[in-house]
Amino acid sequence: MDRDKEAALLISQVYARYEGKYGYRQIQLFLWHDDGVWMNHKKVLRLMQKLGIQAEIRRKRRVNMTYQAGERVAENLLNRNFTAEKPNQKWVTDVTQYRVGERWLYLSAVKDLFNN
Numbered sequence: 001m002d003r004d005k006e007a008a009l010l011i012s013q014v015y016a017r018y019e020g021k022y023g024y025r026q027i028q029l030f031l032w033h034d035d036g037v038w039m040n041h042k043k044v045l046r047l048m049q050k051l052g053i054q055a056e057i058r059r060k061r062r063v064n065m066t067y068q069a070g071e072r073v074a075e076n077l078l079n080r081n082f083t084a085e086k087p088n089q090k091w092v093t094d095v096t097q098y099r100v101g102e103r104w105l106y107l108s109a110v111k112d113l114f115n116n
Helices: 002-017 024-035 041-051
Strands: 091-100 103-112
Touching: 002 024, 002 041, 024 041
Parallel strands: none
Antiparallel strands: 091 103
8 A cells, every 4th residue: 555655646736737738548657658657547547536536528619600581692693504614614612620739720622613
């Protein structure tokens, strides 16, 4: 039990150092990388449960946008006619949003309908 006391002290120090943001998996990695102490993740979990500490659960933010009827719908200029007689006559585009870590990245593709 003496080793568990030392390990519990280390875990509580790492938990406090990172302001309670991380769970047992990340705390295990911080113990290894920051303090040079290897500890099994199951042991970290067990001791965290004994200490009564757990990660702060972050909630996803919801964006609440309200729009008037028809405000977000673009006019249908092509009427499903996706062919063009010459270059730069008709272009189409699409935007995709990706979450990478804590940031949002946007990918926008543009296509000239002349050469499909």
